[in-house]
Structure formats: C-alpha cells, structure tokens
C-alpha cells in the first residue's frame with residue numbers, strides 16, 4: 001500500500017488527549033498515512049516524504065465524524081407527519097409503527113439500496129464511522145434481515161427489537177418482550193454488536209428495557225439505550241447502573257440523572273436533529289459538560305424524529321442551541337462518538353489510528369457552526385482512501 005502525505009494544512013485537529021487544548025490543534029501541519037493508519041502528524045516543514053501528496057491549500061483537516069446513533073434501515077418516509085408536526089401536532093413514539101409497516105413490505109434489495117444512499121450522503125458530509133440500528137422490522141425475520149442489511153455497511157450494528165411494541169402485540173406487550181429476549185435475539189445476535197431499547201412512556205418501561213439489555217448481554221451484545229427523550233424517566237439511571245457504553249437523547253434530566261451519568265462514565269449522546277425536527281426543547285449540553293459528563297453528538301438519522309444524515313448540522317445546532325463551544329461540539333462528534341461505540345482506533349488523528357479524516361473547505365473547525373447549512377466538507381478519506 002502506498003503512503004500518502006496531506007500537507008499545507010491550515011489547521012489539523014488531532015484530538016490528541018495529551019495536548020493542552022481540547023482538539024489538539026496543529027497549525028501549518030501535515031498528516032502522513034501509511035498502511036491505512038496515521039503514521040505521523042506535525043509541522044508541515046518537518047513532514048517525512050510519502051508516495052502521494054495532497055495539498056490541503058491552507059484548509060482544515062479533521063478526524064472523520066463518528067455518528068454513533070442512526071436508524072438507516074427503513075422504507076418510505078413520514079414527510080406528512082413532519083408537516084403536521086410543524087402545524088402543531090405533537091411527536092409521539094407510535095409513529096414508528098407507520099415505518100414498520102412499510103419496512104416489512106420492502107425487499108432486501110430495496111432496503112440495501114436505501115441504506116447505501118444514506119451512507120453515501122453521510123460520507124459526503126464527513127462521516128467515516130456509522131452505527132446502524134434495526135427496529136423497523138419487529139418480527140424475528142425482519143429484525144434479522146434489517147441487521148444483515150446494516151452489516152454490509154458497518155460493524156457497528158445494533159439490535160433494537162425493543163423499539164416499540166408492534167400492533168399485533170398491542171394487547172400483550174409482555175409476550176412481545178419474551179419474543180425480543182428469546183427467538184428474535186437469537187436470530188439477530190449473529191448480525192449485531194450492540195443491543196438497544198427505547199425506554200420511554202409509550203415504548204418500554206425500565207423493567208422491560210432491563211430484561212432486553214440483560215438478555216442481550218448474555219448473548220454477547222453490549223448495551224446502549226434510548227432514554228429521557230420525550231419526558232423524565234428511569235432510563236438514564238438504568239443505563240448508568242448497568243454501565244452501558246452510551247445512553248442517548250438525555251433531553252429531560254434531573255440532578256440525580258446528571259450525577260449518575262457523571263459517576264458512571266456512560267456517554268450521554270445528544271441528538272439535536274430530534275429536537276429540531278420535533279420542535280422540542282434541546283438537551284442542555286452545557287449543563288452536562290459543566291457537571292463533568294462525557295457528551296457525544298450523533299444524528300439519530302431516521303424517518304420520524306430526525307431525518308438528517310448531517311453531522312455538520314448537529315454540530316451547528318449543538319453550538320447554537322445547546323451552549324456548546326465549537327471545539328466541544330467537534331470533539332463530541334469525533335473523539336467522544338468513538339468512545340460511545342467503545343472504539344479506540346477512530347475519532348483521532350494520532351499515530352496508529354485509522355486514517356479516517358475529512359478536508360474542510362474552510363480554514364478552521366469553527367466554520368462548521370459559523371457557516372451553518374453550507375456544504376463545507378470537500379473530501380472524506382477512510383483508511384487513507386478517498387470515498
């Protein structure tokens with residue numbers, strides 16, 4: 001494999017945890033890649049020679065975004081539901097069932113083509129690692145095939161049979177939890193790394209979520225959780241108690257929830273595309289960071305509550321609406337996203353890490369929030385190769 005040097009970088013974000021600043025910024029930098037990994041970073045003037053050269057033209061280079069929460073395997077859209085919401089109808093978890101009906105009718109080929117399109121959209125916007133959940137199949141067959149489709153695009157696949165109780169089990173949610181923790185888990189586990197549940201009024205309560213996470217753990221799947229999205233609830237504390245890698249949404253938190261997050265080290269993944277698209281109050285990123293909680297950002301890309309694939313949009317919203325600094329938002333979308341997925345070889349550009357990076361058509365990372373809605377990602381590389 002040939003080596004590659006990216007030189008004339010105006011601002012290189014390394015996320016080096018030993019640096020004095022949060023982002024480990026090097027100005028006037030170069031990045032050298034060998035064997036798909038970062039081999040060297042430093043001042044451009046000191047860079048070793050490489051087989052190929054890319055001139056960054058004084059622009060910024062950042063680690064690729066790590067989108068640790070998405071639901072890309074689905075059919076159809078819910079634009080009419082979105083329009084009704086913007087006219088005053090409230091968001092409810094039950095809308096998930098609309099997408100379940102359409103997803104069950106879709107062929108494997110249709111689902112694969114749709115995920116491919118969304119992953120392509122993400123890469124153009126700088127995402128180099130994506131987690132993809134099931135959760136719109138909700139039968140043994142449809143959950144397993146959703147995960148098999150997702151696996152073609154990422155190793156970070158998550159079994160979310162406990163997304164909502166499907167219509168056919170409406171009268172017997174306990175029987176549905178038995179299905180999820182039994183035959184559905186068995187069929188899903190070979191295609192999944194993670195297990196998740198939607199712990200919320202209208203979806204699953206804490207006991208049900210605990211049963212799903214415990215069964216998943218026994219099958220070798222690590223846990224993550226949707227919690228405290230639509231209102232206060234027990235999910236965040238359950239996630240902290242179980243030592244999950246991440247608990248996602250975290251919109252409605254009391255002081256005990258914040259303390260539990262801080263003490264457990266469970267990553268709080270904030271999903272501002274959801275509050276944008278459901279017209280709900282944003283989670284308070286500043287409060288969490290000031291309390292010492294580890295905060296990640298992700299898109300939650302799905303057809304109901306957040307139909308965006310754009311990490312740059314989430315960064316801009318986190319800065320404008322959640323009182324995070326541009327540096328904190330970029331760190332949360334890269335370095336901490338990797339932590340939320342228990343990955344230590346992505347999310348930073350230090351020697352040994354996978355050479356996943358993006359070139360920004362701007363001099364600094366600040367422009368991601370300063371120039372919202374502008375397609376600033378000029379190129380994305382995964383393992384040192386342009387994608």
Ligand code: NIG
Nearest residue numbers: 095096198226300302304305
């Ligand atoms: O993360 N919260 C649960 N699941 C998705 C919403 C899915 C939908 O509305 O289709 C979410 O927001």
Ligand code: FE
Nearest residue numbers: 069071226300
């Ligand atoms: Fe979600």
